[in-house]
Amino acid sequence: MNAIAQTCSQCGWSFDHAALASNTCRKCQSSILIVSVSYLEKFEKPAIQKYISQYTNTLKVSPEDKDALLAMSICYLKLSLFDQADRYLYRLIDAHPFEPAGYYYRAITTLKGKRPRIVSLSIIREAEKLIETASELDPANGRYEILLAALRHDYYALNGMRIPSPEPEELIKNAMTKYVDSLEVQQIFKLINVNETPMQQRFAMN
Numbered sequence: 001m002n003a004i005a006q007t008c009s010q011c012g013w014s015f016d017h018a019a020l021a022s023n024t025c026r027k028c029q030s031s032i033l034i035v036s037v038s039y040l041e042k043f044e045k046p047a048i049q050k051y052i053s054q055y056t057n058t059l060k061v062s063p064e065d066k067d068a069l070l071a072m073s074i075c076y077l078k079l080s081l082f083d084q085a086d087r088y089l090y091r092l093i094d095a096h097p098f099e100p101a102g103y104y105y106r107a108i109t110t111l112k113g114k115r116p117r118i119v120s121l122s123i124i125r126e127a128e129k130l131i132e133t134a135s136e137l138d139p140a141n142g143r144y145e146i147l148l149a150a151l152r153h154d155y156y157a158l159n160g161m162r163i164p165s166p167e168p169e170e171l172i173k174n175a176m177t178k179y180v181d182s183l184e185v186q187q188i189f190k191l192i193n194v195n196e197t198p199m200q201q202r203f204a205m206n
């Protein structure tokens with residue numbers, strides 16, 4: 001059962017079947033469910049706040065709702081409120097340990113908006129472990145290998161350290177054989193403050 005409200009968080013319109021099926025409000029064109037950071041690409045802070053208040057209500061009724069926990073994490077991540085994002089990600093992982101997105105976004109929040117190059121090795125190792133868990137749970141999606149490649153390039157290669165295997169080039173080659181949402185990948189590069197890696201140039205072209 002889906003506990004998500006049946007009215008638009010942005011304009012209040014009541015969804016009909018076609019809107020729910022396409023995940024888009026037919027009045028204001030906002031996304032109904034926020035399932036990845038790419039959905040928030042065009043939204044400013046006030047719109048994100050509206051999503052947060054709607055999902056807060058959902059969680060009052062249904063505290064383990066997977067969609068709402070994920071959406072809350074992504075909204076706070078977009079607002080750079082990393083501790084808040086983490087709170088919902090821990091709840092998501094606790095209630096839904098087989099949902100890859102929990103580990104994937106936790107890997108991003110461990111960096112707290114800093115580029116990988118300037119954080120400590122223990123944070124990088126934690127992020128790598130989280131990304132590997134997500135990738136094992138969802139082997140058909142290439143986003144995990146791209147994030148891991150960006151992280152390893154920025155931290156190990158740019159700091160002149162030995163790069164653990166698999167190395168970025170191999171990870172990217174693998175990711176290219178899988179499904180990748182390039183809009184989401186661009187958002188992820190922004191969230192981890194990595195701007196000029198070979199990885200991003202490659203995906204900006206797509």
Ligand SMILES: [Zn+2]
Binds near residue numbers: 012027
């Ligand atoms: Zn709307």
